[in-house]
Amino acid sequence: MExxxxxxxxxxxxxxxxxxVIDKTLTATADVxxxxxxxxxxxxGEDITNYGAKSLGGDMxxxxxxxxxxxxxxxxxxxxxxxxxxxxxxxVYMPYAGDDPETxxxxxxxxxxxxxxxxxxxxxxxxxxxxxxxxxxxASATRTQDGIETFAKGLYPDVNLD
Numbered sequence: 001m002e003x004x005x006x007x008x009x010x011x012x013x014x015x016x017x018x019x020x021v022i023d024k025t026l027t028a029t030a031d032v033x034x035x036x037x038x039x040x041x042x043x044x045g046e047d048i049t050n051y052g053a054k055s056l057g058g059d060m061x062x063x064x065x066x067x068x069x070x071x072x073x074x075x076x077x078x079x080x081x082x083x084x085x086x087x088x089x090x091x092v093y094m095p096y097a098g099d100d101p102e103t104x105x106x107x108x109x110x111x112x113x114x115x116x117x118x119x120x121x122x123x124x125x126x127x128x129x130x131x132x133x134x135x136x137x138x139a140s141a142t143r144t145q146d147g148i149e150t151f152a153k154g155l156y157p158d159v160n161l162d
Contacts, residue, residue, distance in 0.1 A: 025152040037069040042092035043111035050076040057137035089123040094134035130154040
């Protein structure tokens with residue numbers, strides 16, 4: 001596609017920037033002995049999508065040195081989330097035209113943070129439930145670097161990544 005539009009240099013720059021963020025994060029976290037376990041979840045009505053090892057979001061998380069708490073499942077029930085008990089949960093949200101982005105984000109976060117059944121989770125108890133916009137981690141193209149940075153800051157909040 002980049003050849004068709006003659007933008008190979010721009011495409012390579014996006015890839016290089018993303019790799020630089022990953023490398024910087026891995027270097028900054030090299031001394032972190034216990035890497036966090038993570039779930040990337042998207043509440044969709046009654047269902048919860050789990051972005052596992054075969055997804056771009058899951059790959060981003062593992063490239064940053066974390067472990068997916070439920071790498072093989074494409075959906076997750078509350079029982080699955082409780083059994084996995086991740087250190088960190090990223091909650092996917094996506095505002096569409098006419099939506100208030102903040103309202104959509106808070107609504108999605110509340111599905112996890114306010115559910116009585118999930119209050120025992122380490123991620124919930126320790127305040128490590130973070131939002132990530134779908135466009136930052138799914139077919140993200142130019143926003144790939146933003147997604148990697150969002151994941152990195154949530155995974156390693158005590159490490160200076162700047």
